[in-house]
Amino acid sequence: MSANKDMNLTLKIWRQKDAQSKGKLTTYQVSNISPDSSFLEMLDVLNEELINKGEDPVAFDHDCREGICGMCSLHINGEPHGPDRLITTCQLHMRKFKDGDTIYIEPWRAKAFPVLKDLIVDRSSFERIQQAGGFISVNTSGNTQDANAIPIPKVNADKAMDAATCIGCGACVAACKNSSAMLFVSAKVSQFALLPQGRVEAKDRVLNMVKAMDDEGFGNCTNTGACEVECPKGISLENIARMNREYLSATFG
Ligand code: SF4
Numbered sequence: 001m002s003a004n005k006d007m008n009l010t011l012k013i014w015r016q017k018d019a020q021s022k023g024k025l026t027t028y029q030v031s032n033i034s035p036d037s038s039f040l041e042m043l044d045v046l047n048e049e050l051i052n053k054g055e056d057p058v059a060f061d062h063d064c065r066e067g068i069c070g071m072c073s074l075h076i077n078g079e080p081h082g083p084d085r086l087i088t089t090c091q092l093h094m095r096k097f098k099d100g101d102t103i104y105i106e107p108w109r110a111k112a113f114p115v116l117k118d119l120i121v122d123r124s125s126f127e128r129i130q131q132a133g134g135f136i137s138v139n140t141s142g143n144t145q146d147a148n149a150i151p152i153p154k155v156n157a158d159k160a161m162d163a164a165t166c167i168g169c170g171a172c173v174a175a176c177k178n179s180s181a182m183l184f185v186s187a188k189v190s191q192f193a194l195l196p197q198g199r200v201e202a203k204d205r206v207l208n209m210v211k212a213m214d215d216e217g218f219g220n221c222t223n224t225g226a227c228e229v230e231c232p233k234g235i236s237l238e239n240i241a242r243m244n245r246e247y248l249s250a251t252f253g
């Protein structure tokens, strides 16, 4: 049981019937919210009340609820994944707020992430970027070399692993004033660029993924760094610099 007092809150939530409709902020009150509950559990309480009243519950994305899948995607009081650092929305606790607070809850805002309903956006643009090059081709003839038999400098293995922790949530895009997807794409390029298995297709990968990113309508990077600040996995801007080097050498190399 929590030693802290339960909270009464005012929520201003973006409601939008479907992709074609115009949306608007709607005000709701929730009472007796435990500071130990998660942000999504607080929304579950609201939705249960709405369903009991015969109203349409608020649509929001979630799956694992433990910071792994990248599905949860809320803009909370103007910040992707809310006021805490290095966590996803599903890992945000209500103790970060105070009794009587008003909380603004909106979907990711970006042309390449159109709103489908309420707080759910279409992030299939990320999947199409991945399909353009976020993989390696391996001959599985039965004579495949064991990956562990290939020596890799520890520093590169660690950086590749750090890049691979990107969960594709899209907070970097939502945080960026240009709606740039550079942090996401650079993490996906870097996780392969740093490893010998990824070098074989490195040139095509970076050219194709950057082209897919541009085709999807993401904005340009102007090095403001908001993406790195809001990324729940701490993906470093160093990856963007690496992707730019990869791109230049693929273009002129
Ligand atoms: S780089 Fe960070 S913020 Fe962007 S999609 Fe990956 S995990 Fe999410």
Ligand code: FES
Binding pocket: 061, 062, 063, 064, 065, 066, 067, 068, 069, 070, 071, 072, 088, 089, 090, 091
């Ligand atoms: S629901 Fe999976 S990361 Fe939040």
